[in-house]
Amino acid sequence: MIAVGALLHVKQLSRSPFEIAIALFVPVVQATLAVYLFRAGGEPDRLLEAAVGAGLMGVWSTVLFGSGGAIQSQRWQGTLEMIMLAPRSPALVLLPVTLATGITGTYAMLATLAWGRLLYGIPLDFAHPVAFPVAVAGCIAGLGMFGLLLASSFVLLRHANALANMLEYPIWLVSGMLVPVTALPGWTGPVAAVLPTTWGARAVHEAAAGGPVWPALGGCLAISLACLAVGWVLMTYVERRARVAATLALA
Amino acid sequence: MSALFRLVGVGGVIAYRALFNWTTPSIFVGTLLVGPLFQLFFFAYLGREFGVADDRFYIVGNAVLTAALACVYGGTMAVANERRFGTLGHVLLSPRSRTAIFLGRVLPYAGNGLLIAASTLTVAALLLGLRIPATALPGLLLALAAASLTCGFFGLTLGALGLRFRDVFLISNVAVALLLLFTGVNVPADSLPAGIRAVGAVLPITHAADAARRLAGGATLGDALPAIGVELAVGVGYAVLAAGLLTVFEAESRRRASLDTL
Known part of the structure; x- marks a missing residue:
């Protein structure tokens, strides 16, 4: 069900010119x-790092705005009630949506790598050529799970849009997607350590440039699973509350 | 003449209150004050990491750029949201000059952009330890105001495209992303190819950021005035272009009966 649902939502997102253009174009500008820089x-010698970092930034943007607004999107499309009426857990029905936002984020990664290769001649010499796609896939799966937490917590907040707008750059910064975390003030370390984005970005960067990929990828997936568990509980709570208060269709 | 000023001023403010989507304080603060601050921090730390330029380059340049967020999207919304909310036909039926109506709408967004840029510069300078001479403040305010106004007219030009194209917010999102690259706010101009520099020269922000950096570096207002003047000239160019596009696309949308097509 998760696989079929994710495929369906990937297809749906991929038919939106806005989503595709933003997922492809903005990361390419950032990569440039x-x-x-x-x-x-x-x-x-670090141009591959630039292309990979810009791709990761694109993945996070897609997950942040896609998953953060997942419930609102279903509400606008008029499909939220049908999803919530399904005889499965609401979290299980929403998880494919948030996973799909992560998967469409790969467009950003592919775009920045292709752009770097074709325009700037950046050799795609990954230090771990096998581990790189695994790390990207793991990172995307992790962010998709984290997305469920975003989706369920954002729906509790009245002004989630403001939070989403605020969270794009801080996560790029703190997670070390382009700026190494060692360049940041010391107090950001503990914040970075509990974010799956930090470990996911580290795994992908180490697969590209060299370093121990698997511990970072394991960290990303472990934190993401914890986020999934919290998101699952929150989503169940939100759904029950919305049914009791008859506010499911209300923005 | 007073009726024209009333149309431009009061009309602009009323339209701002009606069309601006982020009217609650938390959304305003989150999206327009805190968000741009993090954008500035991101590029300031990126700049520090590579040692391409000093803090002043990144803090002042990105503070000027933050005006673009409110002004470009705002200018776009000034036209696009009329269509989205179903009120575009009423505006175009007005017997008054639509050019004056739409140009007036830019002013509140420009004021908004100035507020955002000034607050971002102040907070970032305090947090990252940038010292700006007090004598530079009037000139900096002028540079930020020029950037805000130019961005507003640039946004209105994009908004005018909304009379012709369906998804104008796609265009404005792409435009804001391009400003990051083409204005030389984050990469020194001499490190950019000539083509990018040439495009940047006719975009908002480029000259205002240059003027603001000079002022923050201790230059006199007289030294920065030419760059501010060029920025304003770019703004006037976009105002004329926006007025032209609005007139042409309005006529075309009437002819094709595509006014409210979404």
């Missing part, structure tokens, strides 16, 4: 910016 900073 990163490439010029790395070059200007005398780091031409």
